[in-house]
Amino acid sequence: MISNPADAALGLLVMYAADMYKGAPAQVAPPVDSRLAANWNVIGYFTGIDAIFRKGLPTMAKGQEVCYGVLVASKANPRQFAAVVRGTEGIAEWIEDAEFHPMPYPNGPGTVEAGFWGIYQSMMFKVDADDPGKKACDGIAAAVPAGAELMVVGHSLGSALATYLTFDLARVSRAGRWVSARLFASPHPGDTAFANAFDSTVGSDRYMLYNYFLDAVPRVPFGPDYDHLPHVTDLRPSEAQARIRFELACNHHIVCYCAMLDYQQTNSVPLLGIDQTCSSCIKGPASSTLPTASTASMIPHP
Numbered sequence: 599m600i601s602n603p604a605d606a607a608l609g610l611l612v613m614y615a616a617d618m619y620k621g622a623p624a625q626v627a628p629p630v631d632s633r634l635a636a637n638w639n640v641i642g643y644f645t646g647i648d649a650i651f652r653k654g655l656p657t658m659a660k661g662q663e664v665c666y667g668v669l670v671a672s673k674a675n676p677r678q679f680a681a682v683v684r685g686t687e688g689i690a691e692w693i694e695d696a697e698f699h700p701m702p703y704p705n706g707p708g709t710v711e712a713g714f715w716g717i718y719q720s721m722m723f724k725v726d727a728d729d730p731g732k733k734a735c736d737g738i739a740a741a742v743p744a745g746a747e748l749m750v751v752g753h754s755l756g757s758a759l760a761t762y763l764t765f766d767l768a769r770v771s772r773a774g775r776w777v778s779a780r781l782f783a784s785p786h787p788g789d790t791a792f793a794n795a796f797d798s799t800v801g802s803d804r805y806m807l808y809n810y811f812l813d814a815v816p817r818v819p820f821g822p823d824y825d826h827l828p829h830v831t832d833l834r835p836s837e838a839q840a841r842i843r844f845e846l847a848c849n850h851h852i853v854c855y856c857a858m859l860d861y862q863q864t865n866s867v868p869l870l871g872i873d874q875t876c877s878s879c880i881k882g883p884a885s886s887t888l889p890t891a892s893t894a895s896m897i898p899h900p
Contacts, residue, residue: 599884600837605806606860608680608780610867611638612753613852615667616684620872626665627727633868638670641741644683644734646759647720666721667756669738677746681738681763685754685783685852698819700789705766706799708792711819714758714785721759735766744772750779753852754815757784757807761796761827768800779805782855783815786824797828808833810858812842813849833858840864841881848879 614631622628626645634640644667672678700709723737724730731737742748748767752760764779777800784807787793807830809816816826835841838858842848853876857864861883869877 599839600831600833600858601839601860603860603863605780605808606856606863608749608751609753609782609852609856609859610864611670611680611682612667612684612751612756612782613856613873615682616753616852617870617872618668619665619684621870623664624662625727626663626724628665630668634668634670637673638680639673641669641671641679642723642725642729642737643668644681645722645724645731646717663720663722666759667752669723669741677743679742679746679748681748681750681760683750683752683756683760683763685752685756698824700819700823703788703792703795705769706792707795708789709823710762710788710792711758711786711824714755714787715762717755718759718762721763734763735770738763738767739770742776746776748777750777751781752779752784753782753855754850755785757781758787761787764800764805765796768804775801775804777804781805781807781827782852783809783813783850784826785815785818786826788825789823790825793825793827802829805829806831808855808859810838810842810849810855811835812844814846815850835884839884841884843879843881845879847876851876851879853877854879 611634614634618628618631627643630640643665645663646666648662648664667683670680670682699712701712701715703710721734722731723734750760750764760779760781761784764777767777807827809830810833839861840857842854848854853864853873857880
């Protein structure tokens with residue numbers, strides 16, 4: 599049975615960043631989630647153009663600038679930073695109607711998905727709501743001091759954006775490799791040539807991609823123009839720590855991914871009201887035994 603508490607904890611950071619956005623969607627620097635603030639200091643925010651992929655459009659329909667995540671520094675180790683990129687709302691709906699369009703990768707070999715790349719190009723790093731901002735890669739490189747380690751974390755569409763961000767940051771001139779990544783439920787960010795270039799530049803030992811076998815999102819975009827990154831762990835029901843309700847959205851929620859990697863840690867996290875629908879997808883531990891009182895909070899009522 600797979601077990602990775604450290605990566606489950608990183609995945610939960612994405613849930614906190616997503617909750618910050620959902621709690622104040624009109625703010626580019628929303629109030630910091632108290633669960634995030636318990637162990638991390640927020641250094642700045644990522645913003646980007648909110649986009650909905652529509653059938654028949656060449657790339658995407660653009661919306662307003664919104665918060666896509668945060669750059670944080672560990673309170674326990676100030677030399678450890680994390681760039682956390684949330685997923686997008688309604689991804690389970692748009693994958694059914696989206697039309698995807700490959701384009702040449704501007705920074706290297708291969709192709710990338712034009713809609714994903716367009717959102718990434720709009721991403722800015724801001725220290726607060728009044729900051730005009732810098733391009734995400736430039737802002738992070740300036741904010742993370744030399745000698746520090748950076749972990750880029752993303753889920754869903756945020757995983758594709760985090761892939762592009764990690765690739766750019768890995769090319770920043772610094773002594774040694776300073777960037778790692780943990781990616782969850784990522785749609786295909788580009789083709790095989792792009793994926794192999796990412797792998798060789800970032801380092802196959804510096805990133806991990808988790809895709810749930812029953813999740814539809816990691817299977818798109820379809821076709822020979824798209825591929826996943828080489829270093830991928832396929833989570834399967836027989837190996838996961840949690841049982842997940844078999845539904846399109848349930849198979850994709852970040853809290854479900856975290857529970858499959860570490861059920862007990864995920865079950866102990868205080869959940870906000872906006873998390874309840876997602877957490878109800880977790881049917882319990884991957885054991886045939888009945889749940890105890892400590893695990894019952896994650897089990898949906900019949």
